[in-house]
Amino acid sequence: MRSAAATNWSSDPSWETDGAGSAFSTTYPSTSSSNMVVRVGTFNEWQVKAIKKVLGFRGLPQNWDSYGSAAITQSAVTAAISLLGMIPLATLPTPRAVPVSGGGIQFEWAKGQRELEVEVRPTGAIEILKVENGLPVNDGEDLSLTEAQIEQAFSWLYAA
Amino acid sequence: MPRNSPTVSYKGESGLPDFRDPPVDETALSIQFAPIPGFGIPHFGLFWAKVRGEYPRFEVQPPIANFTEQPGPVLRAGPIVGLQLLSLPEVRCWFVDQPGNRLIQVQHDRFVHNWRRVKGDEEYPRYPALRAYLEREWGRFCEFLASEKLEAPKVNQCEVLYVNNIEYERGWSGYGELDKVVAAIAPSKPREFLPAPERVNMQIHYRLTDKSGRLHVSFVPVIRGRDGKEVLQMTLVARGAPKSSNNEDVFDWLDLGRKWVVKGFADFTTEEMHNIWGRK
Numbered sequence: 001m002r003s004a005a006a007t008n009w010s011s012d013p014s015w016e017t018d019g020a021g022s023a024f025s026t027t028y029p030s031t032s033s034s035n036m037v038v039r040v041g042t043f044n045e046w047q048v049k050a051i052k053k054v055l056g057f058r059g060l061p062q063n064w065d066s067y068g069s070a071a072i073t074q075s076a077v078t079a080a081i082s083l084l085g086m087i088p089l090a091t092l093p094t095p096r097a098v099p100v101s102g103g104g105i106q107f108e109w110a111k112g113q114r115e116l117e118v119e120v121r122p123t124g125a126i127e128i129l130k131v132e133n134g135l136p137v138n139d140g141e142d143l144s145l146t147e148a149q150i151e152q153a154f155s156w157l158y159a160a
Numbered sequence: 161m162p163r164n165s166p167t168v169s170y171k172g173e174s175g176l177p178d179f180r181d182p183p184v185d186e187t188a189l190s191i192q193f194a195p196i197p198g199f200g201i202p203h204f205g206l207f208w209a210k211v212r213g214e215y216p217r218f219e220v221q222p223p224i225a226n227f228t229e230q231p232g233p234v235l236r237a238g239p240i241v242g243l244q245l246l247s248l249p250e251v252r253c254w255f256v257d258q259p260g261n262r263l264i265q266v267q268h269d270r271f272v273h274n275w276r277r278v279k280g281d282e283e284y285p286r287y288p289a290l291r292a293y294l295e296r297e298w299g300r301f302c303e304f305l306a307s308e309k310l311e312a313p314k315v316n317q318c319e320v321l322y323v324n325n326i327e328y329e330r331g332w333s334g335y336g337e338l339d340k341v342v343a344a345i346a347p348s349k350p351r352e353f354l355p356a357p358e359r360v361n362m363q364i365h366y367r368l369t370d371k372s373g374r375l376h377v378s379f380v381p382v383i384r385g386r387d388g389k390e391v392l393q394m395t396l397v398a399r400g401a402p403k404s405s406n407n408e409d410v411f412d413w414l415d416l417g418r419k420w421v422v423k424g425f426a427d428f429t430t431e432e433m434h435n436i437w438g439r440k
Contacts, residue, residue, distance in 0.1 A: 032186050032274070032323050036385030037393065041361040048383065048390065055388045 038081055046094040047084050050107070053097040054080045060099055070103040075124035079145070080105045083118070083126060086150050089158060112160035116153060118143070128153050132160075170291060170411070176419060177426035180438030183394075184284050186276040188321040189294045189414055192226060193313035193405070195248055195269045196305065204253045204266060207304050211297070215255035215264060223252045223267045228317055229374050229399050264297050271301055271313075280386055287418055295411065315405040318373075319397060320417035322425065325384065326392040331436045335360050341392070342379070343430045360392075368420060372413065373400015375420045377428060394428075396421040 038055070040048050057072040064071065095107040095118075103122035108115060115131040126145070130137040130153075143149055208218060252267040261282055265272035273294040275285060302312060326332075332340040336356025339345050344364075362379040375398045382393045398417030403409040426434070 032188055032276075032321055032395075037382040038385070040381050040383055040390065041359050043359075051383055052388045052390075055383060055385055058385065 036077075038085075043085065044090045044092075046092055047087070049094045050084050050097055051081055054084070054105060057097075057099045057105060064099065065101050067101060069099075069101040070122065072099050072105060073103040073122040073124075076104045076120045076122050079124035079126060080107070080120045082145055083107075083120065083143075083150070086145060086147065087154055088147075088151055089154055092154070092158075109154075109157055111157050114157050114160035116157045118153075130156060169408075170288060170415065176422050177434075178440045179434070180440065182284055182437055183324040183326055184322055185325045185393075186274060186321075186323040187287075187290055188272050188274045188319070189290060189418075190265075190270060190272040190317075190319035190321070191294075191298060191313070191315055191410060191414075192228075192270045192317040192319070193315045195226075196310050196313060198308075198310050199249070199268050199305075201249045201251070203304075203308060203310075204249070204251070206308065207266060207301065208253070208255055210300060210304055211255055211264065215257050215262075217256040217258070217260075219254040219256065221252040221254060221265075223250055224270060226269050227399070229401070231371070262293065266301070271298060273297055278386070287422075291411070291414065291418075294414075295407075298407075313405065315402055315410050317399060318402055318410060318413045318417060319399045320414055320421050321395065321397045322421050324394040324396075324425070326394055326433075327389065328391070331433050340430060341433055342428060344428060366420075366424070368398070368400060368416070373398060373417065375417075375424050377424060394425070396424055398424075 036055075038051055040051065043051070054077055058074075058077055060072055062071050063069060092109060093111075095109045097105065097107050100106050100119060105120045107118045107120075109118075110116075113133045117129040117131065119127045119129075121127065126143040127140050128138075128143045129140045143153060208215070248268050252265055252270075254263050254265050256263040260278045261275060263274050263276075265274065273290065275290050275293075305312065326341055328334065332338070334356060335358065338357070338360055342362075359381050360379060361381070362377075364377045366375040366377070368374060375396065378393075378395045380393050380395070381390060383390050398420045400413060400417065402413035426439075
């Protein structure tokens with residue numbers, strides 16, 4: 001449920017009871033409007049570190065790479081944070097995260113001989129590349145922000 | 161501070177906790193009403209024309225659901241269920257002042273005035289000033305509706321929201337020391353087995369003693385976008401129904417809601433933190 005907080009309460013605080021007094025989550029709207037905040041109550045440490053890196057990219061100016069790149073887009077930041085929040089594995093290392101010319105963000109995870117490169121484009125669309133023993137396994141696939149697709153991609157990495 | 165002094169009487173701050181340096185990051189004063197027949201998309205633009213001099217920027221957001229505190233034992237603020245005409249404009253417009261600190265939010269059934277920190281070093285302007293802003297902007301909105309031959313809003317809920325950022329290293333250094341921040345969880349005995357918590361989420365609800373609404377308190381760890389800092393966000397929301405739609409009753413309820421927010425905040429937090437925030 002949306003918040004009127006100008007902070008991006010993309011998942012607002014919420015509750016309902018079952019009449020017995022116990023509380024479990026649902027949502028109520030907030031009128032807050034403040035600048036972006038990311039709720040990290042249930043996130044693992046690696047997720048928090050990665051999110052902080054992504055938020056740091058928001059400060060990069062136009063031409064940050066000295067080759068005329070646009071600043072990192074809000075769409076890329078939002079999609080990147082959404083992705084990080086949906087990865088179900090508690091014991092992943094913090095990914096290498098870098099800004100990409102054009103305004104996107106790239107993450108790299110490595111485990112054993114496998115690497116997963118995830119590029120978040122300036123539009124917010126996401127592409128993944130699987131690499132094994134230094135060679136690409138696929139041509140680059142579009143990744144939807146669905147639990148099934150994310151689980152499948154990271155299960156491949158974790159199976160290394 | 162708006163040039164016109166408040167016309168709806170404000171009984172003042174007497175007896176309320178006051179802090180020199182409160183951790184407030186945002187406030188929102190909200191008036192919810194039954195959807196106004198005939199209010200459509202063009203009216204957002206026509207109203208913006210009236211306020212554009214002071215609020216030159218706009219943003220479009222999805223609307224917030226119409227929510228009402230239910231009187232029964234279930235602590236569920238539910239949407240008002242009913243048939244909705246497809247012609248109701250499903251948008252929420254933000255009209256933002258140049259610095260970005262204040263904004264008006266308008267949708268077909270809600271009007272909100274927000275103040276927020278943007279850079280992080282802005283001084284909190286205090287409730288009387290923000291109340292005066294809301295009164296002025298609400299007055300302009302109601303005048304606009306009348307000029308467009310639309311009916312006056314039938315107010316059914318008011319809401320007072322305060323978002324506080326409780327920063328680590330200011331009196332506490334992690335969730336193992338949350339009892340230094342939150343008075344309600346001071347340990348009655350030392351932990352025997354469990355380590356310090358990794359993170360904490362809490363949600364607590366109170367019914368206002370005159371049964372005119374509820375106070376909701378939540379603690380959520382967040383990372384703040386403007387500086388990447390992880391803070392404990394403490395949000396207090398008072399929501400309930402005024403006695404009537406007339407301005408006196410609407411602002412009376414907002415004053416009541418704000419009293420609950422401020423007194424609730426002081427009750428919930430420790431004296432140590434009050435010292436850090438400069439309680440007067």
